[in-house]
Each structure stands twice: as structure tokens, then as C-alpha cells.
Amino acid sequence: MKTSLWFKQIQTIVPILVGTAIYAFGLLYFIIPNHLMEGGVTGITVLLNYAFEISPSISTLVLNIPLFLVGFKILGARQSIYTGIGIAALTLFLWLFETLIDRGWIIPFQTEHDYILASLYAGVTLGAGLGIVFRFGGTTGGSDIIARILNRKFGFSMGQIILTLDVIIIGLSLIYIELEQILYTLVAVFIAARVIDFIQEGAYAAKAFTIISDHAPEIADRITVEMERGVTLIPAIGVYSKRAKHMAYCVVSRHEIRRLTGIAKSVDPRAFIIINDVNDVHGEGFREE
Structure with a gap:
């Protein structure tokens, strides 16, 4: 110790x-x-x-x-x-x-x-x-x-x-x-x-995706299988519609942006996608400590 x-x-x-x-x-x-x-x-x-x-x-x-x-x-x-x-x-x-x-x-x-x-x-x-x-x-x-x-x-x-x-x-x-x-x-x-x-x-730049959709679980499953990236489903409620739904959160490398966007849009063309810059990532699939 x-x-x-x-x-x-x-x-x-x-x-x-x-x-x-x-x-x-x-x-x-x-x-x-x-x-x-x-x-x-x-x-x-x-x-x-x-x-x-x-x-x-x-x-x-x-x-x-x-x-x-x-x-x-x-x-x-x-x-x-x-x-x-x-x-x-x-x-x-x-x-x-x-x-x-x-x-x-x-x-x-x-x-x-x-x-x-x-x-x-x-x-x-x-x-x-x-x-x-x-x-x-x-x-x-x-x-x-x-x-x-x-x-x-x-x-x-x-x-x-x-x-x-x-x-x-x-x-x-x-x-x-x-x-x-x-x-x-x-x-x-x-x-x-x-x-x-x-x-x-950090020198490594990645992108964080927040996907709001009625089909978020299906999108998450496809990302997990086709891209082998971990996805987190976050429960949410639409203020206008008062309907319960999920948000899918996922971090990918820059060259995977187009692929992930394509998967989300193929499942739900009306999916609301937010993309944020991530300057440093630690964990499986990225940089390990």
C-alpha cells in the first residue's frame, strides 16, 4: 500500500x-x-x-x-x-x-x-x-x-x-x-x-453526442452493436409534449461523427442531436489511466 x-x-x-x-x-x-x-x-x-x-x-x-x-x-x-x-x-x-x-x-x-x-x-x-x-x-x-x-x-x-x-x-x-x-x-x-x-x-479531441428521440433505446442498441461504443440512456420528459422519453449519451472520436449521425437519423429522422466538443477522455475505448 x-x-x-x-x-x-x-x-x-x-x-x-x-x-x-x-x-x-x-x-x-x-x-x-x-x-x-x-x-x-x-x-x-x-x-x-x-x-x-x-x-x-x-x-x-x-x-x-x-x-x-x-x-x-x-x-x-x-x-x-x-x-x-x-x-x-x-x-x-x-x-x-x-x-x-x-x-x-x-x-x-x-x-x-x-x-x-x-x-x-x-x-x-x-x-x-x-x-x-x-x-x-x-x-x-x-x-x-x-x-x-x-x-x-x-x-x-x-x-x-x-x-x-x-x-x-x-x-x-x-x-x-x-x-x-x-x-x-x-x-x-x-x-x-x-x-x-x-x-x-488534453491533446485528444472527441465529440459527445446527446440524442433526444422517441426511439433512443433502438438508436443506442445500434450504436453499441455497429460501432462498439458504450451508450448511456437518460430518462427525460418533454416539457411541451409532457411525454416521457430517453436521451442517449455517447462519446466518439472525431472520425466517427458522420457514422453515428447516420445511425441516429436512419432510426429516427426527427431525432434531435446535440454535439459537444470533448477535450480529454479517459476510459475503455479511449485513453486508459
């Missing part, structure tokens, strides 16, 4: 370490060499590097320690443990990549003309790193801790808090960075947000 628990913990911690490593690499390889920016507390570390040449690994640790302690007291140990791991891992990997860059073992990507390429790659690497960390329940500290505390205490939306902090920090960066670099930063932030969503929601 203990072995199984430890194995599950390792399955969570290792991806968080991988994610923070990717994030730290993107920050030092693409963001800082091209004088781009980043939001949140990480943005403050970037500004301190630009203004005073303070090591990002040092400023990340110094800024996050008090935030972590406050968060630990207010949010509790359970919500803080993976945050602490994320902060420690980010600090470690920032220091490691700084050392490799200083020794010339890694040459950062620096450009004077094609900043769009730098911002695109920065967005992909930062988004991939954070997406992996978030998907496994971790954070890199900073704004996320502030957002959780304000959300717990005052009920503010975490998204709104993080966005407000990002706007303030990126706005302050105009003191040290040209407006052109800020605009390229917005490209990187947009790409990072899309990559984070892609990783968190």
Missing part, C-alpha cells in the same frame, strides 16, 4: 520537475536574451535582471519564500506542498541553466531582427512547461499563490487577479523595455496561454 502511494507521488512530482525545467529553459534561452517580458512574479525577476543584473534564480527564491510561507499558513499544507516543490525545482533549474550558459555550454537564442520567431518559441516552451506543471497539480509559486489567497479571502476570480498582476508588471516593464518588445511579449503570452490550455485539456 505504501509502495503504491509513493509511486503515485513520484508520478506527480516527476512531471512537475520536467515542466519547471522546460519553463526555466524557455525563460533563459528565449525571453531574457531577447529582452522580452513575462507576467507575474517571474516578470519581476526578469525586470530585476534587466535593471540590476540580479540572477533570476536568486530573485525567484527570494520573492517566493515569503509568498510560500503566507500561502502555507492560509491555504494549508495540502495545497502548498506541490507549490513548494515547484518553487524549489524552478529555482534549481534556473541556477543550472544559468551556470551552463555562463560556461558557454548553452548558447541562448538571441536575435536583432526576427523577434517574432523568438516570441513564438518562447510562448511554446513557457506554455509547455507551465501546462505540464498545472496538469499535475503543481505551480511555480508567485502570482498563483497571491491569486489563491485573494480568492480564498475575498472571492475574487483567480483569472482576473492573475491578469491584473500581469498587466501591472508588464506595464512597469516599459521603463526598461521598448514598446516593440512588449508587443512581442504579448505574442509570447498568447501562445503560452494556448499551449497551457492544450496540455491541460
